[in-house]
Amino acid sequence: MVPASTLAAGSVGRVETRYLDLPEPVRLDCGRELHPVRVAYETYGTLSPQRDNVILVCHALSGDAHAAGVSTVRPEASTRDGFRAEDRDGAVGEGLGWWDGMIGAGKAFDTDRFFVVSTNLLGGCRGTTGPSSIDPATGRPYGSDFPVITVADMVRTERAFLDALGIERLAAVAGGSLGGMQALEWAVLYPDQVDAIVVIASTHALHPQGMAWNAIAREAITRDPAWQGGDYYGTGRTPDAGMGVARMVGHVTYLSAPALHDKFGRRLQFADDLRYTVTEPEFEVESYLRHQADSFVKRFDANTYLTMSRALTYFDLARQYGGGSLTRALEGVSARTLLITFSSDWLYSPSASEEIDDALRALGKPTELHLIDAPYGHDCFLLEEERQTPIVRRFLAGG
Numbered sequence: 001m002v003p004a005s006t007l008a009a010g011s012v013g014r015v016e017t018r019y020l021d022l023p024e025p026v027r028l029d030c031g032r033e034l035h036p037v038r039v040a041y042e043t044y045g046t047l048s049p050q051r052d053n054v055i056l057v058c059h060a061l062s063g064d065a066h067a068a069g070v071s072t073v074r075p076e077a078s079t080r081d082g083f084r085a086e087d088r089d090g091a092v093g094e095g096l097g098w099w100d101g102m103i104g105a106g107k108a109f110d111t112d113r114f115f116v117v118s119t120n121l122l123g124g125c126r127g128t129t130g131p132s133s134i135d136p137a138t139g140r141p142y143g144s145d146f147p148v149i150t151v152a153d154m155v156r157t158e159r160a161f162l163d164a165l166g167i168e169r170l171a172a173v174a175g176g177s178l179g180g181m182q183a184l185e186w187a188v189l190y191p192d193q194v195d196a197i198v199v200i201a202s203t204h205a206l207h208p209q210g211m212a213w214n215a216i217a218r219e220a221i222t223r224d225p226a227w228q229g230g231d232y233y234g235t236g237r238t239p240d241a242g243m244g245v246a247r248m249v250g251h252v253t254y255l256s257a258p259a260l261h262d263k264f265g266r267r268l269q270f271a272d273d274l275r276y277t278v279t280e281p282e283f284e285v286e287s288y289l290r291h292q293a294d295s296f297v298k299r300f301d302a303n304t305y306l307t308m309s310r311a312l313t314y315f316d317l318a319r320q321y322g323g324g325s326l327t328r329a330l331e332g333v334s335a336r337t338l339l340i341t342f343s344s345d346w347l348y349s350p351s352a353s354e355e356i357d358d359a360l361r362a363l364g365k366p367t368e369l370h371l372i373d374a375p376y377g378h379d380c381f382l383l384e385e386e387r388q389t390p391i392v393r394r395f396l397a398g399g
Contacts, residue, residue, distance in 0.1 A: 044115075202352070
């Protein structure tokens with residue numbers, strides 16, 4: 001655990017994840033209802049007497065409710081275990097929230113002004129009801145019987161959760177990647193309940209190349225014999241091999257070619273010369289990916305990975321709400337929109353944010369788009385916190 005004396009300025013300090021059971025079932029797009037539903041969450045800052053200073057931050061595929069501060073519970077592995085994590089965090093990284101650099105006093109989401117709420121998504125494995133949760137009908141984990149969910153289902157669950165807290169309106173919804181999809185979904189589903197959205201390194205629909213990489217990752221899991229059709233809980237076998245490959249595939253899509261070259265090049269890992277082995281890593285980049293896989297399987301559930309991956313590939317605002325037209329899908333949006341994108345992000349490319357911005361401008365909606373020139377690929381939304389902070393602070397102050 002990190003001593004209090006080493007916490008960075010503006011830190012929200014030590015934080016405990018809490019849990020709330022929704023009073024009503026959640027109706028899903030697939031036609032099923034899910035009940036009971038438990039939501040894991042954390043809050044930072046102080047709720048105003050008028051309850052009008054709430055910002056909901058939404059995590060990406062592998063995140064959780066612990067967005068800021070230092071967890072009071074020692075994690076199995078840090079959610080900040082991505083690219084350049086050790087360079088960024090040093091010895092204090094373990095236990096830090098995944099967006100710690102963005103949430104706190106004086107930071108992008110300023111807890112001196114805002115009450116910031118973070119939840120683990122529906123379908124998660126970090127405290128919110130998901131495939132590894134107990135199905136009350138059977139007394140066993142849901143496993144293969146957990147319903148297929150969508151980003152809209154996640155957002156409706158967040159809405160029900162906030163209702164239970166007595167929070168009717170949001171000053172903003174913010175997130176990167178899958179989190180940005182949720183922010184857009186909020187603006188479409190609940191236009192009268194959201195003042196602003198902050199959409200970072202995200203899209204209105206994943207492009208075919210991104211869908212293809214996600215399909216490969218899912219195949220890696222489902223072709224692992226230990227997956228057992230999704231019902232591996234309690235069997236003593238888990239699909240760690242397939243899950244590890246899925247993490248490797250996913251992680252490479254989050255990076256850029258220049259970033260990998262700058263960090264690893266073709267440097268050998270263990271020797272001054274080749275060892276002539278097929279099964280063991282020879283190069284630093286190979287060893288790094290294996291480390292990513294080993295760390296990830298310690299903290300994440302394979303069925304949750306499948307659930308989240310499928311949800312983000314289903315997400316398509318034009319198809320869902322516009323009959324194929326993105327402009328028509330965004331007609332009802334009333335929230336001010338901030339879009340931040342990164343030059344080297346080929347998975348959630350700048351063109352997608354430009355298309356959102358163009359559609360909103362055509363409708364006369366308040367929107368602004370910022371392209372940050374940065375080399376790290378999709379992971380920029382987690383790494384370029386200092387460059388995002390003044391943009392987000394200025395945007396929120398404008399409200």
